[in-house]
Amino acid sequence: MSLMNWTDSLSVNIREIDDQHKKLVGILNELHDAMKAGQGAKMTGNVLTELIKYVGTHFATEEKYFAQYAYPDTVKHKAEHDDLTKKALDLQKQFQDGKPVLTVELLNFLKNWLTNHIMGTDKKYSPYLNSKGLV
Numbered sequence: 001m002s003l004m005n006w007t008d009s010l011s012v013n014i015r016e017i018d019d020q021h022k023k024l025v026g027i028l029n030e031l032h033d034a035m036k037a038g039q040g041a042k043m044t045g046n047v048l049t050e051l052i053k054y055v056g057t058h059f060a061t062e063e064k065y066f067a068q069y070a071y072p073d074t075v076k077h078k079a080e081h082d083d084l085t086k087k088a089l090d091l092q093k094q095f096q097d098g099k100p101v102l103t104v105e106l107l108n109f110l111k112n113w114l115t116n117h118i119m120g121t122d123k124k125y126s127p128y129l130n131s132k133g134l135v
C-alpha cells in the first residue's frame with residue numbers, strides 16, 4: 001500500500017505545480033517502498049537524494065513564480081521551504097553518516113509536512129497566481 005495518495009483535494013489549480021506535487025508524492029512512496037522492502041542503504045540513499053533534489057527543483061519553481069508575479073506572501077512561504085530544506089539536508093547527512101534515520105516516523109513527518117504545506121500554504125497562492133493568468 002502506498003504511503004500517500006494524490007487526490008484532487010491537493011490541487012492548487014496550476015497544472016505545472018500539481019504535476020510537481022504528484023511527482024513528490026511518487027518519490028515519497030518510492031522511499032516508503034524501498035524502506036519496507038528492506039532495500040540496501042545505497043538504494044534507499046539514492047531515493048532519499050532524489051527526493052531532496054526534486055524538493056529543491058519544486059521550491060525553486062514556486063519561488064520563481066512568486067518573484068515573477070510579486071506574490072505578497074513570499075517571505076513567509078519561502079521560510080517554510082527553507083526550513084524543510086534544512087531539515088531534509090540534515091537528515092541526509094545523518095543517513096550518510098550511517099545513522100538509522102529512515103523510520104516510519106520520518107516518512108510520516110514528510111508526508112504530513114507535504115500535505116499540510118500544500119493544503120495550508122501552497123493553496124493560498126492559487127487565487128493570486130490564477131488571477132495573473134497562471135493556471
Ligand code: FEO
Pocket residue numbers: 021058059062077081117118121122
Ligand atoms: Fe509546493 Fe510551497 O511547496
